[in-house]
Amino acid sequence: MQVTPVIAIFDAGKTNKKLFLFDENYRIVYEKSARFIETVDEDGFPCENLESLRLSVFDSLSEIFRLKQFKVMAVNFSTYGASFVYVDENGRPLTPLYNYLKEYPDHLSKYLYDTYGGESQFAADTASPVLGSLNSGLQLFRLKNEQPEKFAQLKYALHLPQYLSFLLSGSYYSDITSIGCHTALWNFDDNDYHQWIKKEGIAPKLAQLKDTEEVLNAIFPGNDYKVGIGLHDSSAALIPYLVSFSEPFILISTGTWCISMNPFNQSPLTGDELKDDCLCYLQYQGKPVKASRLFAGYEHEQHVKRIAEHFGTDVIRFRSIPYDPQVIGKLQHHIPQSKASDPLQKESIFKTRDLHIFENETEAYHQLMLDIMHQQVHSTNLVLQGTAVKRIFVDGGFSKNAVYMNLLSAVFPGVEVFAASMAQATAIGAALAIHSSWNTKALPGDIIELKHYSPGKAVTV
Incomplete structure (x- = not known):
């Protein structure tokens, strides 16, 4: 039987989660989709069922590794943005995956804007319109202020694509496409993190940036495949x-x-x-x-x-x-x-x-x-x-x-x-x-x- 080399891509949208296998000509040779029932956070606000997503990644990969007609050469991820997974030193999530539509406390955003140049300057520096929780960096600042005990246990805040990559590679990295998209984390003039990240003690909670084109070794069992860091x-x-x-x-x-x-x-x-x-x-x-x-x-x-x-x-x-x-x-x-x-x-x-x-x-x-x-x-x-x-x-x-x-x-x-x-x-x-x-x-x-x-x-x- 002829075996087709493929790449597996997990494409996690807000509503639909999809898995594709592409051959070397970028033709879809396999696809599967799923929808998960949302759960709620501690305030009763709807949010992603992170455990269902985690198990789906493992179960889906195990399934395609059993398909003898394909050889999975690599796995990569693309997901919606503005979503952090907060993991402890063992890689376990500390909190729900908070919804970026959740209302953001005015007093926290006011403090940040007033302290770091005003709302207009802050938005210009970070190329991020004022969007509340859609500015995912502000979500991390909220965790520090509202749940300091969880913040103290926090090893890394990983955007969702990088959390999925971690599940297969065991490695913690940040990705520039997630960090650099209306997060209020990145100073576009300095081409570096904004000063508030360092001064507010956020920087140590962000994993090392890695080139999006690089790959990692896999720890999840299967054939000898590579893992992307996600986008x-x-x-x-x-x-x-x-x-x-x-x-x-x-x-x-x-x-x-x-x-x-x-x-x-x-x-x-x-x-x-x-x-x-x-x-x-x-x-x-x-x-x-x-x-x-x-x-x-x-x-x-x-x-x-x-x-x-x-x-x-x-x-x-x-x-x-x-x-x-x-x-x-x-x-x-x-x-x-x-x-x-x-x-x-x-x-x-x-x-x-x-x-x-x-x-x-x-x-x-x-x-x-x-x-x-x-x-x-x-x-x-x-x-x-x-x-x-x-x-x-x-x-x-x-x-x-x-x-x-x-x-x-x-x-x-x-x-x-x-x-x-x-x-x-x-x-x-x-x-x-x-x-x-x-x-x-x-x-x-x-x-x-x-x-x-x-x-x-x-x-x-």
């Missing part, structure tokens, strides 16, 4: 594009959030950009990526339900509405639109639209996308302006939306716009990060499928 999922999803394209580009990753990422923009964040939900994070090679966020996927989902209810149709209808430039022209001529000078808001103005002014659901939907595109242009321009970018790639849900894609190409006529499709970009990115440690073949050049959208009649939003 933050947003950074992992960008890797296939960095590997495939050398000319400057922006990737708009669309889902619940639409995140515009520019790996070719290293300009410092301004106060206004931070207020508009801009941030910087560090990609797997340690270089800054300027990014802006928009809650457009969530907004789209909510308003589609509203339109469907009003016009008595099914939400499925809106999965494949074709782009109609004549409808766009009619709407722009007869209905007041947002102005380019309008400030970026958290929501588009569609929430104020009276649906009775539209003849049918097609008109209403096109107006929704016009209003979302007004927001998208603002958001993307925050990371685009002043750079040499000539290409925009869109992946995720909106890459399959003809109205969104055609509008995007119309509002950025000087930039080539592509819908990108790739099976499991985050998992592939985690595999590519340690390519040389498991794969005997050259890096593939055909991982990403592209569909070009030619700009039609210019659209002003």
Whole structure:
């Protein structure tokens, strides 16, 4: 029987946990998914069931090691960010895996901001908008102040990807993609931890940084395989594009959030950009990526339900509405639109639209996308302006939306716009990060499928 060399990737999202096996051509040859029932922390707030996740890693690996048609050469991890596992000297978790949506105490954040230059300066230094528990460094500061006995027992605070790596390698490391993503831990100007980490006694609780491309020896039984140290999922999803394209580009990753990422923009964040939900994070090679966020996927989902209810149709209808430039022209001529000078808001103005002014659901939907595109242009321009970018790639849900894609190409006529499709970009990115440690073949050049959208009649939003 022919045995296929593979890499195993655990891709742990907030909701779905997936395991993939990729062959040396980065084709999926095995996949498995699971969802765990959440547990609660000591305050009754929902949180990840860490024990279920730990056992799932062990059980899943044991299962694939029994599959004789595969030889696992390496294992790596990509997970959601802003989540610390606090382990004692024996590697056992000391606390629940606290939820990054949990409200953060005002007096603790106020102390940090007041002590270290003020809120604006602190946010600028760390390239981290003020996000409460989403700034995972603040979670560690909270543990020190609210649970000093647990903090005293703490060996290391490991971001979730590095905790999963520890389970298989027995080694404690930190990773730059997790440390450098809206954590309030990293000073982007100094390219080092922020001074508060050292002055507040946090530094000894952070494991040594290790290069994301390096691998560790495994202690979990199986064949002779290597273990990666894991990556933050947003950074992992960008890797296939960095590997495939050398000319400057922006990737708009669309889902619940639409995140515009520019790996070719290293300009410092301004106060206004931070207020508009801009941030910087560090990609797997340690270089800054300027990014802006928009809650457009969530907004789209909510308003589609509203339109469907009003016009008595099914939400499925809106999965494949074709782009109609004549409808766009009619709407722009007869209905007041947002102005380019309008400030970026958290929501588009569609929430104020009276649906009775539209003849049918097609008109209403096109107006929704016009209003979302007004927001998208603002958001993307925050990371685009002043750079040499000539290409925009869109992946995720909106890459399959003809109205969104055609509008995007119309509002950025000087930039080539592509819908990108790739099976499991985050998992592939985690595999590519340690390519040389498991794969005997050259890096593939055909991982990403592209569909070009030619700009039609210019659209002003």
